[in-house]
Amino acid sequence: MREITFAEATREAMEEEMARDPRVFLMGEDIAKQGGIFGQFKGLPERFGLERVRDTPISEPTLVGAALGAALVGARPVLDIHFADFLLLAMDELANQAASIRYMSGGKLRVPLVIRAPDGAIRSAGAHHSKSLEALFLHLPGFKVVAPATPKDAKGLLKSAIRSEDPVLYLEHKALYPRKGPVPEEEYLVPLGRAEVIRPGRDLTLISYSLTLHKALEAAELLAGEGVQAEVVDLKTLYPLDWDTLLASVERTGRAVVAHEGWRFLGPGAEIAATLEERLWEKLKAPVARVGAAHVPIPFSPPLEHRVLPQVEDILKAAKEVLAWR
Amino acid sequence: MELLDLYRLMYRIRRFEERVERLFLAGKIPGFVHLYIGQEAVAVGVLAHYRPGDYLTSTHRGHGHALAVGVDPKAMMAELFGRAPGICQGKGGSMHLFDADRGMLGANGIVAGGIPIAVGAGLGLRVLGREGVVFCFFGDGALGRGVLHEGLNLAALWRLPVLFVLENNRYASTTGFAESHAFRVPALVTAYGVPYLEADGTDVEQVYGATAELLSGIRMGRGPAFLEAHTYRFKGHYVGDPERYRSRQEVEEARRRDPLANARGKLLASGVAQKELEDLEREEEELLEEAVAFAERSPWPDPEEALTDLFAEPVGDYPWGEG
Structure with missing residues (x-):
């Protein structure tokens, strides 16, 4: 099978969906002229024009609200949020409006909205460009949340997200963009919620997703060297979770x-651990362990950043405990 | 549209709201209630231009917009009561009224919350190549929100079909406009290159005329426009407001410029018979009595309904029920 990068896989997903459905359009900061800060929009304006691939002002609240409004009248917007940290600028539009509007309407409105948000720490970007915020959006009822780890899933999940009738927050770890992996030439979907x-x-x-999944796989390999057979589960979608x-x-x-990579305290791992213990108490041979970021903003200096983020050794240590x- | 038709809708709103106040004070309507009394000419004068395929966003003071665009008073009153046949099945309430069939994209509990949604609805119409405009209502309190400034910019930049309608009733809750804003509204709007008109918001014909003028440009694809309607709310910010921020004299003066009485006077002066107005008013009273009776006899929603409608697509099996 051919190998392409994660960024290229997401670009293909958008290109295919835009060709398939004229209601799909893209907007975000620096996507049309520049092609996205990670190249994930390259070539799309040339093929689909600037009506459907829109550079925007730096107005996150209005961009999220506008994507929502466009979805409500039947368009299918894909909004790029540059860095997931900037989602925090638009919390009213995300939480009070997009997440709640269908429910408040008694199920009469549909919100086929995709918000792409590059998250995670990469190359000492510091506290304002490094966060993993999935726990916030899992806590708020009304979002489907996906976090692919491989190019194949990145493409298949993005296509499913664009076809979904509900708001999907598509979290893509910045360190994954240049990574290559096998991606089928022929069309396929990866279903949400599996x-x-x-x-x-x-x-x-070992349960993980996004970039940390690759660390879990490394830990599993190291454990295998010590005669321990670790199973690795890639969650892919965080809501709805495939229990x-x-x-x-x-x-x-x-x-x-x-x-x-999200903070350990009240992170997704806390909910998963609690549920596993509620449901499987008698089958468990040990308490469920959690590995996540330390409870501080993501620091700048490389050794500090390394200390705060979960590493392969942290997963290994938790597994051994x-x-x-x- | 004839003044008589505009008067009918204004009368409906006024008398609907008076009933809502009474029923709220009697404990029959839960939640918070913000009455539209005194501002009727704005919703009615603007939305007389609504056509199928248009959209609107409203505010926490949204009953008038909903009724003016033709939302069924029965389903609306049932919603205010929190009953099962309410327009949102009891999940929205006074500050979250939606009606997809009439393009009503929501009253909104957040000041200026509807502005980005309206801009986006305009963008959606553009991308889909559809006709239609979006009526975006907000009060003077919204002028302090960043999304108004962002939204004006984006709508002007992309020439989106949005009519911004500022209902300037002079108070954001209890704080006067001049106490909280350093700019003049026309200067703000024209800085974005957006056409601006103001109207006496107690005069439904003036609101109607100004809206017509602004809409003709929008419907021709020239981009957004902005109407400022000077108005006044006769009641407090919410039912129960002690109103310490304004004098009784100020309210009495404003009430002398009642949009409803103004329209009625004009109709009589133009030769409409008293009897014709009384018949119209009686029809509206009957309609509203029926709406209240419908709400009162409607069942509460099944509590399990609280767990439905979050998503359009099923989210899979959660054997323990709640996520």
């Missing part, structure tokens, strides 16, 4: 570690 066991194992389950896949895996292994329970 996790996947990407490495089978019987001794414990069936998750529960089945942990029921089998009896031990679990949840790892993500979980395995130590008898």
Whole structure:
């Protein structure tokens, strides 16, 4: 199978969906002329014109609200938010408006809206360009939240997000953009709400998504060298969460570690750990461990940044603690 | 549209709101209620130009806009009561009224919350190649919100079909306009290159005429326009407001310029028979009595309905129910 980058995979997804459905359009800061800060919009204005690929002023609240308004009248906007940190500028439009409007209308309105938000820490970008904010949006009822880890899923999930009738927050870790992976030439979709066991194992389950999934896979490889068979589950979609896949895996292994780059305190891992313990209490051989960022803003200096973010060694250490329970 | 038709809708709004106040004070309507009494000429004069395919966004003081665009008073009153057949099945309430069939993209509990949505609705119409304009209502309190400035910029930049309608009733809750804004409205609007007109918001014909003038440019594709209607709310910011920020004398003076009485006087002077007006008013009273009776006899929603309508597509099986 051919290999393309994560950024190119998302570009293909948008190109295919825009060709398929004239209601789909893109907007964001620096996407048309510049092609996106990671090249993920390159070539699209040439093919679809500046009516459908729009450079915008720096007006996040109005951009989110406008994407919502366009969705309400039947268009299918894909809004790029430059850096996920900037979602925080538009919290009224996200939380009070986009997430709630269908519900408040008694189910009469539809919100086919995609918000792309590059998140995560990369190359000492510092506290305003490094956050992973999925926990905020999982806490708010009304968003579907996806966080792909591979080019194949990046493309298939973005296509599904664009076809969804509901607001989808598409979180893409900036460190993933240049990574290559196999992506089929022929058209495919990756459904929202499905996790996947990407490495089978019987001794414990490592649960992760986005960039941290690759760290979990490295940890699994290191554990294999020590004779431990770690199963790795890629969540892919964080809401709705694929509890069936998750529960089945942990029921089998009896031990679990949840790892993500978002803050550990009240992060997605906290909810997942609590639910696994509620549902599988008698099957668990150890408490579910959580790995996440330390509870500080993401610092600038490389050794400080490294200390705060979850590393392969942190996942390995958590796995060993979980395995130590008898 | 004839003045008589405009008068009918203004009368409907006034008497609907008076009933809402009474029913709220009697404990039959839950939540917070913000009455439109005194401002009727603005919603009616503007929305007389509404055509199918147009949209509107409204405010926390949104009952008048909903009634003026033709939302069914029965379904609306049932919604204010929180009953199952309410226009949003009891999930919205006074500050969150929606009616997809009439392009009503929501009253809004957030001041200026509708402005970005209106701009986006205009953008959506543009992208889809559809006719139509978006009526974007907001009060003077919204002039302090960044989204008004951003929205004017974006709508002007992209020449979107949006009519911004400022209902300047002189108070943002309890704070007077001049106490909280350093700029003059026409200067702000024209800085964005957006056509601006003002109208006496107690005179429905003047509002109607100014709207017509601004809309002709918008419908020809010239981009957004801005109408400032000078108006006054006769009641407090909310039902129960002690109104310490304005004098009784000020309110009495404003009430002498009642948009409803103004329109009625003009109709009589133009030769419409007293009897004709009384018949019209009786029809409206009957319609509104029926709306109240409908709301009162309507059932509460099944509590389990609270867990529906979040998403258009199913989100899978959650065996323990709530996410």
